[in-house]
Amino acid sequence: MPLIEFADFSFKYVGADSLALKRINLTINEGEYVVITGPSGCGKTTLCRAINGLVPHFHRGYIGGNVIIDGINTRTSSVANLSSIAGMVFQNPSNQLVTLNVERELAFGPENLGVDPAEITNRINEIVELLFLENLLEKHPHEMSGGEQQRVALAATLAMKPQILVADEPTSNLDPKNAEHILEIISSLNKRGMTVVLIEHRLDLVAQDATRIVLMNAGRIVADGKPREILVDDICQEIGVGIPKATQVYKGLKKRGIQLPSVPLSGEELAYIVQEAVLK
Amino acid sequence: MIKIEDIHFKYEGVYTALRGVSIQIDQGERVAIVGTNGAGKTTLVKHMNGLLRPQRGHVFLKDRDTKHMSVAEIARTVGLVFQSPDHQLFLDSVEKEVVFGLRNLGYSAKEAEERCHNTLSRLGLEGFADRSPFTLSGGERKRVALASVLATEPKVLALDEPTIGQDAKQKKLLAELLSEMNDAGCTVVVVTHDIEFVVEFFPRTVAMSGGLIVGDGKTESLLSNEAIIDLSSLSAPQTTLAASALRKKFPEVSNRITSVSDLEEIIVRLVGGL
Numbered sequence: 001m002p003l004i005e006f007a008d009f010s011f012k013y014v015g016a017d018s019l020a021l022k023r024i025n026l027t028i029n030e031g032e033y034v035v036i037t038g039p040s041g042c043g044k045t046t047l048c049r050a051i052n053g054l055v056p057h058f059h060r061g062y063i064g065g066n067v068i069i070d071g072i073n074t075r076t077s078s079v080a081n082l083s084s085i086a087g088m089v090f091q092n093p094s095n096q097l098v099t100l101n102v103e104r105e106l107a108f109g110p111e112n113l114g115v116d117p118a119e120i121t122n123r124i125n126e127i128v129e130l131l132f133l134e135n136l137l138e139k140h141p142h143e144m145s146g147g148e149q150q151r152v153a154l155a156a157t158l159a160m161k162p163q164i165l166v167a168d169e170p171t172s173n174l175d176p177k178n179a180e181h182i183l184e185i186i187s188s189l190n191k192r193g194m195t196v197v198l199i200e201h202r203l204d205l206v207a208q209d210a211t212r213i214v215l216m217n218a219g220r221i222v223a224d225g226k227p228r229e230i231l232v233d234d235i236c237q238e239i240g241v242g243i244p245k246a247t248q249v250y251k252g253l254k255k256r257g258i259q260l261p262s263v264p265l266s267g268e269e270l271a272y273i274v275q276e277a278v279l280k
Numbered sequence: 281m282i283k284i285e286d287i288h289f290k291y292e293g294v295y296t297a298l299r300g301v302s303i304q305i306d307q308g309e310r311v312a313i314v315g316t317n318g319a320g321k322t323t324l325v326k327h328m329n330g331l332l333r334p335q336r337g338h339v340f341l342k343d344r345d346t347k348h349m350s351v352a353e354i355a356r357t358v359g360l361v362f363q364s365p366d367h368q369l370f371l372d373s374v375e376k377e378v379v380f381g382l383r384n385l386g387y388s389a390k391e392a393e394e395r396c397h398n399t400l401s402r403l404g405l406e407g408f409a410d411r412s413p414f415t416l417s418g419g420e421r422k423r424v425a426l427a428s429v430l431a432t433e434p435k436v437l438a439l440d441e442p443t444i445g446q447d448a449k450q451k452k453l454l455a456e457l458l459s460e461m462n463d464a465g466c467t468v469v470v471v472t473h474d475i476e477f478v479v480e481f482f483p484r485t486v487a488m489s490g491g492l493i494v495g496d497g498k499t500e501s502l503l504s505n506e507a508i509i510d511l512s513s514l515s516a517p518q519t520t521l522a523a524s525a526l527r528k529k530f531p532e533v534s535n536r537i538t539s540v541s542d543l544e545e546i547i548v549r550l551v552g553g554l
Binding site: 013015016038039040041042045091092094139143144145147148168169172173174176178179180204240241242244245248249252253256258267270271272274275277278279 | 450530
């Protein structure tokens, strides 16, 4: 059974002129790492909100078709119920943090889900270690930098032990080293079985971790496949999606009649492929 | 244009954001401020437009100590676009949002409306004038926040993480827009983690770490300095990484490659030299 299933799903926000999502059909199975990308305003965030029920229960509007999460129709379920299955990290972390210090923030979600207090302490300790939050525990979320808030928001979501992690540009406020670190953690959680749905513009950061890329434009899914297939497709340029520089070089060489044997997603991969080709 | 002398700033409680920062930015410069999370980058630009006042040290705008200037006066010179548009946007239509700032700076209703329309069309937001900012996507809201500052035509434009949530096309448009403003004499300062954006557009880079400036100079030389890359938690562009990996096998590959086309040339030569 698929974990996430969009069946002919459409959505229009109250007050908007056009549909944010137009007849979306998308099936995601357990254990996948799906990157959703596309130009700004294409419907990525709306799609993610539909996974944990914020659309249509919090953001209201016209709705067509269905979204089924782990067998539950989001139309008839509540956000509270869905959020224990699909945990969401928002684009703007300060909208998400509600309490006065980090420790309270991490306990807030599991407490609301009725998790046993001893188990909550265990989870907090585990997550504090995983995300290097020791120094932040006493801090007020609004005293923290954007990047620190983003790490805490991810931690608070993971504390609920969701089956699915839905993350809307979870590293946008982080410096490159911190971003790499967070993405490594997300990738390792995925390898341990967590299903990941992640929105990202900077594909150079996530293309290697993703098992699949879904490309959206103007409310529709316009391409869906393995990263090495999607990123060489001209549709990326057509709709204004930036591909990794290493992949750009691969495409540039191809235009000049030089066909490398495989598609690189990182600088190191490109160097390795070229080296093999030259030395052979 | 901006002269900052040994400023210190400590947020209420324990957190020291700036521990003695001095920097001078001349009129017409394009400067990128990079560095670790919590390095003090945002705190520094907030001092440039008077949102924060130094607890020690001085901030001068065109040789005037900002100590003797009101926030409104400073805002007329330095426009700051926040990292999160939601800290900036609060009205129920895009047009009202942009007009509000202009009216506050003393423009007539007619003039404000005219400037608003020019700015919106410049940013590709014509169709959004009557929409509520809260029905827009994160990337679109960011452009509205930019519009409300651009419309006031500040002499210095400071932007905190302007490329977050922007796709490749929007990023290019933003770079072109900033170029245009800069050509017209506007000084541009950005805080960013987006190294590709810095490499393409900013001749000068300032690197910060732990509330101090740890590097300040030409972007090209700063970003090829491993110690500074490390101290300020940056990562080198993919093209530079590919080139340095290739150099281990092929010593003729230069260590100063940052553009896609340069790397392509190198590979064509390597493959062609069979």
